[in-house]
Amino acid sequence: MTAADGTLVWAGYIRGFGENAADISNSGAYFHQPLRLPGQYFDDETGLHYNLFRYYAPECGRFVSQDPIGLRGGLNLYQYAPNSLTWIDPLGLDVIRLRHYTSNQGFAAIKESMKILAGDQNAVFAVRAKGKPLSMADAADKFKIKQNHARNYIDFDIDTNRVEFRKNDLGVEEYKIKGDIELDEKTTEFNKRC
Structure with missing residues (x-):
């Protein structure tokens, strides 16, 4: 992430299912950056990623509640995406x-x-x-x-x-x-x- 003048203010390493592995800050100050996989926002209180309709647990690559559309989203009611590298579901919907x-x-x-x-x-x-x-x-x-x-x-x-x-x-x-x-x-x- 860069500032308006183009200087780097945040960089991070994200694991395959969206878990934040490390933050790197260009300045000595902590920069809070809550954005994660597309459509996800980090929730400090729970440690989960918020997806508008449900929460996602990045350490296991799954939602913590069942899909609100039931089996119409597929047989796995807790799945984020068939392959998080090539497919996204930013709202937890389809x-x-x-x-x-x-x-x-x-x-x-x-x-x-x-x-x-x-x-x-x-x-x-x-x-x-x-x-x-x-x-x-x-x-x-x-x-x-x-x-x-x-x-x-x-x-x-x-x-x-x-x-x-x-x-x-x-x-x-x-x-x-x-x-x-x-x-x-x-x-x-x-x-x-x-």
């Missing part, structure tokens, strides 16, 4: 790609506003966007909606902390997102069927 089926009218409104408005239960309902999309007939049958409401679909990314995975009353696995969804034009894919 994004998930979902698919929302809609009618022609809904499709046009969503595309124009770049927003999926919450409906019943002040929520938007979606499924995981993986593999081939369901046909209109299959989506209508599976989700018990009108066939024309399954005509088109929109694939989008969303922070997993906004998503609740559940089985609905019909036994269908779905993702429930509270409130409206602001779409990112870079990561949203609009799919209109004839």
Whole structure:
């Protein structure tokens, strides 16, 4: 870390999982530098690294509490990242790609506003966007909606902390997102069927 004039005021050695091995100060004074791995802030009281949603223990390379998104983040509920040298999770969160089926009218409104408005239960309902999309007939049958409401679909990314995975009353696995969804034009894919 450098001062405004470019002189070195702090340097340190960080071990593979973010543990601070040594501080080196250019001046005789102690310089407090709490930044650690991306998104982490050193907590003097606990000795842990704060990640907004949970604490990380650098000496063992794991979080001290379970992932708030449960198993959707992977089988290891305490893992920081699959490989901390090539992958980061600065908030202790991740994004998930979902698919929302809609009618022609809904499709046009969503595309124009770049927003999926919450409906019943002040929520938007979606499924995981993986593999081939369901046909209109299959989506209508599976989700018990009108066939024309399954005509088109929109694939989008969303922070997993906004998503609740559940089985609905019909036994269908779905993702429930509270409130409206602001779409990112870079990561949203609009799919209109004839």
